[in-house]
Amino acid sequence: MKMETSIQGLSASLQTARSARKIIGFVPTMGNLHQGHLNLVREARNLCDVVVVSIFVNPIQFGPNEDFESYPRTLEQDSHLLAEAGCDVLFAPSVEQMYGQHQRLTNISVAQITNDLCGLQRPGHFDGVAVVVTKLFNMVQPNYAFFGQKDFQQLAVITQMVRDLNMPVEVIGVEITRAEDGLALSSRNAYLSEEQRKVAPNIYQNLKLAEQHLHQGEALVKVLADLRNALSEVGFEVDYVEARTPMLENVEQFDKDIVLFVAAKLGNTRLIDNLQLKYIQP
Ligand code: AMP
Numbered sequence: 001m002k003m004e005t006s007i008q009g010l011s012a013s014l015q016t017a018r019s020a021r022k023i024i025g026f027v028p029t030m031g032n033l034h035q036g037h038l039n040l041v042r043e044a045r046n047l048c049d050v051v052v053v054s055i056f057v058n059p060i061q062f063g064p065n066e067d068f069e070s071y072p073r074t075l076e077q078d079s080h081l082l083a084e085a086g087c088d089v090l091f092a093p094s095v096e097q098m099y100g101q102h103q104r105l106t107n108i109s110v111a112q113i114t115n116d117l118c119g120l121q122r123p124g125h126f127d128g129v130a131v132v133v134t135k136l137f138n139m140v141q142p143n144y145a146f147f148g149q150k151d152f153q154q155l156a157v158i159t160q161m162v163r164d165l166n167m168p169v170e171v172i173g174v175e176i177t178r179a180e181d182g183l184a185l186s187s188r189n190a191y192l193s194e195e196q197r198k199v200a201p202n203i204y205q206n207l208k209l210a211e212q213h214l215h216q217g218e219a220l221v222k223v224l225a226d227l228r229n230a231l232s233e234v235g236f237e238v239d240y241v242e243a244r245t246p247m248l249e250n251v252e253q254f255d256k257d258i259v260l261f262v263a264a265k266l267g268n269t270r271l272i273d274n275l276q277l278k279y280i281q282p
Contacts, residue, residue, distance in 0.1 A: 001083040003090045007139050010091050014052070014140070022049035026142030026169075028133060031055035031092075032072040032187035036177035038085045040146040043174050045086040052140050053082055054091040056098060061128030072190055091140070098135065108134055110157045110164070113248045117153050117261055118272065121239050126157050133158055137169055145169050150176045150184050152259060152274045156248050176273075178204065184273045191269040199234055200271060203262050206230045207275040214254045214277060224260075231264050239263035239270065246276065254279060 004010040017024060025048030027040045033055075044051045055078055062068035075092060082090050094100075108130035113119075119126055137145065147155045155173045162171050177185050182204030183197075192200055210227045214220065220243055228241040242261045243251050251258050256279050263272045 001079070001087050001090060003079060003092060005092055005094065006097055007093065010052075010089065010139055013089050014050070017050045018141070023144070024048060024050045024052060024140065024142045025144045025146065026136070026140045027051070027053045027087075027146045028136050029053060029055055030057045030071065030187065031078050032074050032190070033078045033081050034177075034185045034187065036148060036150060036185040038081060039177050040148060040174050041082065041085040041087055043172065044144065044146050047172075048144055050088050051086060052089045052091060052142065053087045054093075054136055054140070056091075056093055056132065056136075058098075058128060058132040059095055060099070060131060061125050063122055063125065066122075067188075067191075072187055091136075098132070104131075107131065108161065110160050113153070113156055113160060116248060117240060117242060117244075118263060119153070121263065126154070129154055130157065130161050134161070134165075134167075137167060142169055144172055146172050146174055148176065149173050149274070149276075150186070151272070152261065153248065156246075182208075184271075186271065188269055188271065192266060196266040196269065199236070199266060202231060202234050202236070203264060203271060203273045204275075207260055207262065207273060210260055211275060211277055215280075220252065220254050220258075227260070227262070231262070236264035236266060239265065 002013050004013050025044030027044055029037050041051060041053060057071050059068055079090055107127055109127050110130055114126040147158055149155060159171045162169060179185060181201040183201045206227050210223045213223045224241050224243060228238050231238050240263050243258050245251055246257060246259055258277050260275045
């Protein structure tokens, strides 16, 4: 595995692959890798000739009071894991390399679906994501890009942007990787105390319970209210508990495929999760 820290170095590393028309797969990450990230890499390995992974903690997608400074940075450990998982090129640029070359005047803003869910609590977050992903796409020029369904809204935003702007890349959503107790793997889980880590799987457990109640015919509003209450009762500060269609449209009832979304804090740690539910005609 090669590691590149400059845009020129990345281009040089990919030149042979490009001229040989190899299929390039790309997995953008912020590092501190876990099995969730590595499953994206494995998926890319299965589908593509060359696998590129980026590790970049993107300052412009963090709000002023968020965890940009304290976000775990574990490049050496990450590079070993990536080599084992079959990554060919690791791109780990500095903030200076990504944003310091000249003043940026261009923003990328996907309307509507970013004014909801995490977009409400994190203003500007998805613009920051859209900008960095576009820059990375232009640098890597991948055929396929892999994103986790863990960040369902982010996947929807990137899919929309790629479609709207005719970006020549196919976006692939990869299912959520969970710990044995159901907690969705996340770099931010490292912030949890031992006690909080025991409470955290309640999100998934209650999402599954909600699914069961919906399949038994309980009303969606009631199920969402119960889910919110159950999480508050075990110590979460709930940001939102919502249901949307997979295209992030509002839903009143469980009469089509839906996605249940949760964002909730344990102490200062904000966790997100979601569950896709298939509607089965009675
Ligand atoms: P991050 O490093 O948190 O920006 O995540 C990089 C990519 O990994 C994103 O596409 C995430 O959705 C994906 N990802 C993170 N955690 C998981 C998980 N538990 N399961 C599947 N994908 C994940």
